[in-house]
Every structure is written in C-alpha cells, then in structure tokens.
Amino acid sequence: MDAGTTLTIMDIRPFVPELTLLCAGLILILLDLIVKRKEIVAAVGVAGTIAALYATYKLFGYAQPQYAFFDMFVLDGYSSFFKLIFYLNLILTICISVKFMEIEKASCGEYYSLLIFATSGMMIMASAADLIVLYLGLELMALSTYILAGLTRKRHRSNEAALKYFFLGAFSSGFLLYGISLTFGLTGTTNIRDIAHAIYALNVMDSPILYLGMIFIVVAFGFKIALAPFHMWAPDVYEGAPTSITAFMSVGPKAAGFAVLGRVLFDAFGGMQVQWTSVLIPMAVLTMALGSIIALSQTNIKRMLAYSSIAHAGYMLLGVIAGTPEGLTSTANYLMIYTFMNIGAFAIVIMLRREGFRGENIEDFKGLSKSHPLAAALMLIFMFSLTGIPPTAGFVGKFYVFMELINSGYTYLAVIAVVFSAISAFFYLRIVMYMYMKDPGEEIVITTSPSMSIALAITCVMVLILGVFPSFLLNLVRYSILG
C-alpha cells in the first residue's frame, strides 16, 4: 500500500471533537450502571460536551478546511460554528432536564447518552463532505431522537409522538436516499465538491433527473427542518414528546438540517441556484404563513411553540434564499440566537410542570407575574425576543436575515416576512397578556433546580446581551463562514 491509501493517526485529527463526544456517550452508558444519582451522569455529560467544545476550539482557526477519511469529512469554520450551536443546545438541554426527567419518572442514564449520540449525528451532518457520510450522520441523529421522543413510554401521548416522528422521519430519509442515488447516477460521485465539478464538466445543469434529485434532497431536509408543506409531524411530535426533548428537537435537528442544506445547495448544486431558489421561495412563504397563522388558534403552549418554530424555520430559510455566503451567515446567526430564546422559553414551560400537573396550557400562565415575578419577566423577555422586538436578540437575528435578503434583491419577500412577523406578535404577546393582565386562577407552583437556574441565566443574559451588542456574535459567524 502506498502512502495515499493508508490511514494514519493524523488523518483522524479533524474528527477529534466527534470522537470525544462519542466517548463521553459511551462512558455515560457504563456510568449509569454504577452511579445511582442521575445528576452525576448529567454532570459528566456536560463535562464531555465541554471537552468536545475545547477540541473544536483547538482545531479551529486554520484558514484552510481540513479533510479526513479520504475527503469524506471536513472540518472548516462553517461546520465549527454549527457545532458550537449543537454544543450549546446539548448543554442547555441537559441543564433543563435533570429535574424534569425525575418528575416524569423517566430519569435514566440512556437519556443523556442518547442526547449525546444525537448531537454527534448532527456534528457529522454539519461536517459531511460526502453524501454517504451525510446520510449516516442524519440517521444517527434521527434514530436517537425517535427514541428520545418516546422515552416516557408509559405516557400515551409520548408513544404516539414517537410513532409519528419515526414514520414520517423514515419516509423522508427514503426520499433523501432516492435523491442521492439520482445525483450519484448522473454525476458519478457522492463527494459534494466533486458533484459541483461534474455538473459543469458533464454539462447536465438542465437535466430533469438532476433537478428531481435536488428536489428530493430538499424535500427530505424540509421534513427535518419542518418546512411547510412537510411540517405536519412537528406540532404533534412537539406536543407529545417530553418537554425537554421538544426543546432539544426544535433547535438541534433544525440547525443540522440548515447546515446540510447550506452545504449541499451552495457547494454541490451551486450552479443550479435559479432552480433551487424557485423551489425554496414558495416553501418559505408557505412556512411563514402557516406557522404564524395556525399558531394563533392554539391553546397548548408546546403546540403553539411548535408552530412558532415552523414560522422561524421560514425566516431562517430566507437567508438561504438570498443565495450569497452573507445570506448563509445571517441564517447561522439567526440559528444561534434562536437556540437561546427557544430553549429559554421551553425552560419556563418546564418549570410549571410538577407532580400531577402538566402546566402545558396557555391558561396555566394566568397571573404568573403576581406569584412569580421573576419567571414571568424571563418569559416576557423570551416572548419579546421570539417576536423580534428590540432590544432583544430576536430582533438582531431577523434584522440581518432581512437585510441580506434585500441586498440580494428580494425586497418583496422581506416585506412578506415582516408582515407575518407582525402577525406572530399576537400569539407571543397573548402569553404576556395572560401573565401580566389576568388574575391568577389556582395557585402556581414552580419547580426549580440549580441547573435550571444556570440554563435560564445563560439564555436570558445571552438574549439581552446579543440584542444590545450583537457585534461579537456577528464577527464570530462572519469569521467562521466567510473566513
């Protein structure tokens, strides 16, 4: 064997963050057998995530992307930024779920290892430079999340959520595979960069088969991101799954889906921008419209936040539609901000859960400001941020997406997005109205724990700081993606 075909230890260097996290997941499975207190398992999980974060930080900073496993895996600024989102999502989810899973009577070590495996899958997706690796990362993420959605297996709703998520998720991965096979058949390669070269070299840009393959891939990730018309699983699954998992799912798989969508559409199908933009624009408008309008009539807060997350996926998609690297930057920026505000909002929903009381109805928030002013104030900040009211971070996220959209000449889309954003203010502010302007019904008891306080402090501080001083995050995302 010559040097070109042997794998040395240096070749796996870009894979170290994933390896670290996977090792942490395996350690947690063993630790679960020895340790009785699940807080310790959770703490070890957080420590493993921080170790992986450190590995990403150490490897980051090279100007050139580093390839591993014969160009199948890439570590670059783009994937590193998305990995940062996944780490934050994982740490915050672990923090908000320690107490919650005890109340749900599903406090087990597998929970934390599955969270870690799902996150590893997302990281592999973000770093995939080959469609084979992309598929494997996707399935690692999806299979772990199916189990997590059904983890409270004594609850009928959780079973049903897992069932629906599994069937529609598997259906969408069938479409992804068919799209991959068509693309492979036409271009003769599965490497994302080589696909772009092959499309030019073979001059198949107008081929209907390639167009079909591209649409199938977009449809598959539309399912994962919950874009209309492939969103119908999201409200059911978000409502039925344990709330901490809902928080995890509403950020992680969405960010991973956008990471892949950005890489595949820009790198592999960069020459077909006209075609994919014409598919994405109607999807984005429909997503924003459905998400914002159906959320108006919801009475369950998890379901309402599900529709809100669908609407947010529409806004994020606008950055991809802009079709420039700057547009993609604004989407990544939005995702980071969305992580903080969405997990913050779910954390407050989780705090209302206690033994024998679900606290998932919007009515349950009545008069929260009287009994628990701090929790109500935090919810107020998160709701304002989700609406996009300055000086919260949500405004910054939306502002940059709309700005890039207008720079690319889609002014009418920006106008439509602003209109739906205004409509969405109604259902976010309705919760604020319930908290501040209605008299409390029955007494509200809040369940809190030290880790929950840490998560709330992080999310709230970040939402406010990024709203007032956004330049830090903007510089980071620009440096990561644009170089």
Added chain:
Amino acid sequence: MVPLSWYIMLSAVMFSIGVFGFLARRNLIIMFISLELMLNSVNVSLVAFSHYLQSMNGQILVFFVITVAAAEAAIGLAILIAYYKNNPTIKVDEINLLKG
C-alpha cells in the same frame, strides 16, 4: 445484458409503490413494509448505477443503507410495541390523540 434503464425503471416503480403504499394504506405494519420497499428500491438503483459507472461509492452506500435499515427496523418496531402496550391498535386512523 440488461440495459441500465431497465434497472432504473424497476427502481422507480418500486419506489412509487412504496410511496403509494405508505400514503394509501392504513395499517402500520403495511406502512412499515412500504418504507422498507422504498429503501430497497434505492439499493437497486444504486447498485445499477455503481456497476454502470464502475464506481464503488454506490455499493458502499448500499451496505450502509442495509445496516441503517436494520437499525431503523429495530427502533421502529420497539416504538410500535411500546405504543401497542398502551393502546392496542395498529390502524392509523385511530392514532389521533394529538391533533389541532
């Protein structure tokens, strides 16, 4: 020698039957079988392309698809059994607790 287009036609027909079965049938087990049919139709086309292009990538992906399909079946059936214990039905129309 069977031409490539026949395999691609076979794959497309199998995939369409899988999609149709998934959308039209109301029995969870039949839907599950339809999902497997979709994945296997992809395997047929990947192997055919791989042979035609003389590139191993397609066949490597087929092995991964087979492996992942096995894992998917294990998890899917486990979820189905967990559901069935609480609510003994496999008719999709009766799975309607979450709606609105």
